Amino acid sequence: LIMVDDMGYSDIGCYGGEILTPNIDALASKGVRFTQFYNTSRSCPARASLMTGLYQHQAGIGQMSEDPFNQPNQKSPNDWGVPGYKGFLNRNCVTIAEVLKEGGYHTYMAGKWHLGMHGEEKWPLQRGFERFYGILAGACSYLRPSGGRGLTLDNTKLPAPEAPYYTTDAFTDYAIRFVDEQKDDKPFFLYLAYNAPHWPLHAKQEDIDKFVGKYRKGWQKVREARFKRMVKMGLVDKNWGLAQWEGRQWSELTEAEQIELDKRMSVYAAQVHCMDYNVGRLISYLEEKGELNNTLLI
Numbered sequence: 001l002i003m004v005d006d007m008g009y010s011d012i013g014c015y016g017g018e019i020l021t022p023n024i025d026a027l028a029s030k031g032v033r034f035t036q037f038y039n040t041s042r043s044c045p046a047r048a049s050l051m052t053g054l055y056q057h058q059a060g061i062g063q064m065s066e067d068p069f070n071q072p073n074q075k076s077p078n079d080w081g082v083p084g085y086k087g088f089l090n091r092n093c094v095t096i097a098e099v100l101k102e103g104g105y106h107t108y109m110a111g112k113w114h115l116g117m118h119g120e121e122k123w124p125l126q127r128g129f130e131r132f133y134g135i136l137a138g139a140c141s142y143l144r145p146s147g148g149r150g151l152t153l154d155n156t157k158l159p160a161p162e163a164p165y166y167t168t169d170a171f172t173d174y175a176i177r178f179v180d181e182q183k184d185d186k187p188f189f190l191y192l193a194y195n196a197p198h199w200p201l202h203a204k205q206e207d208i209d210k211f212v213g214k215y216r217k218g219w220q221k222v223r224e225a226r227f228k229r230m231v232k233m234g235l236v237d238k239n240w241g242l243a244q245w246e247g248r249q250w251s252e253l254t255e256a257e258q259i260e261l262d263k264r265m266s267v268y269a270a271q272v273h274c275m276d277y278n279v280g281r282l283i284s285y286l287e288e289k290g291e292l293n294n295t296l297l298i
Contacts, residue, residue, distance in 0.1 A: 068148025
């Protein structure tokens with residue numbers, strides 16, 4: 001189960017996007033693409049639903065999950081004092097990891113948790129996962145996660161990593177490692193929860209270079225091209241049209257602004273592209289291990 005963070009669904013190639021995502025596109029070509037799909041519009045409530053199968057309010061994260069405190073022992077601003085808005089997964093629900101673990105599965109997680117962090121009882125290993133590597137908070141540096149937004153391995157907080165480091169690569173490294181270290185032939189459940197392409201905009205230069213200049217045409221032309229591709233793919237009805245444009249026209253921007261925004265979008269595209277590359281790494285590993293045809297990828 002692979003989670004991508006705060007990405008527009010039309011960013012990837014198999015849904016009409018211009019960003020290079022060959023590995024996800026290949027999965028889509030052999031699998032199923034949903035044309036009617038719902039989320040909760042934001043990251044952590046969607047995670048609460050994904051992990052429990054419940055509406056996010058039933059799981060306790062109706063609005064936002066816990067993040068690092070500015071002051072020790074302060075009251076969480078995301079705990080509104082009512083059951084639907086506690087800011088962490090409650091005990092009135094079970095996670096998919098808890099259920100599958102009881103059913104004989106190994107359960108592994110790599111990536112972003114953001115379902116509760118203040119108190120180990122809220123951490124992944126206490127909610128059904130055997131192994132965990134990643135971040136408990138909602139966002140971190142891709143290049144050097146540290147402090148309250150640092151890394152955790154199982155139940156141990158880690159020091160900031162040494163360069164070169166990139167979260168998308170590291171999360172995949174540990175996902176593969178957890179499966180590879182399994183000694184028996186029991187089934188496994190792996191939840192790979194990338195922080196990409198959530199803010200901050202951090203990408204590797206070699207990935208950014210693939211996209212610089214491609215967005216100078218402007219956002220209107222980019223979205224019109226995506227819409228045409230989606231209609232051709234049968235994903236949307238041409239009669240639906242596009243939403244009313246509410247922002248500035250691209251032609252109203254100065255050249256300096258256009259260059260700046262092209263660069264920002266290039267970094268974002270690079271984050272998505274790197275995520276896809278790492279999905280490909282995981283697929284290749286499963287294929288080499290002889291498990292790909294016996295694995296459901298979502």
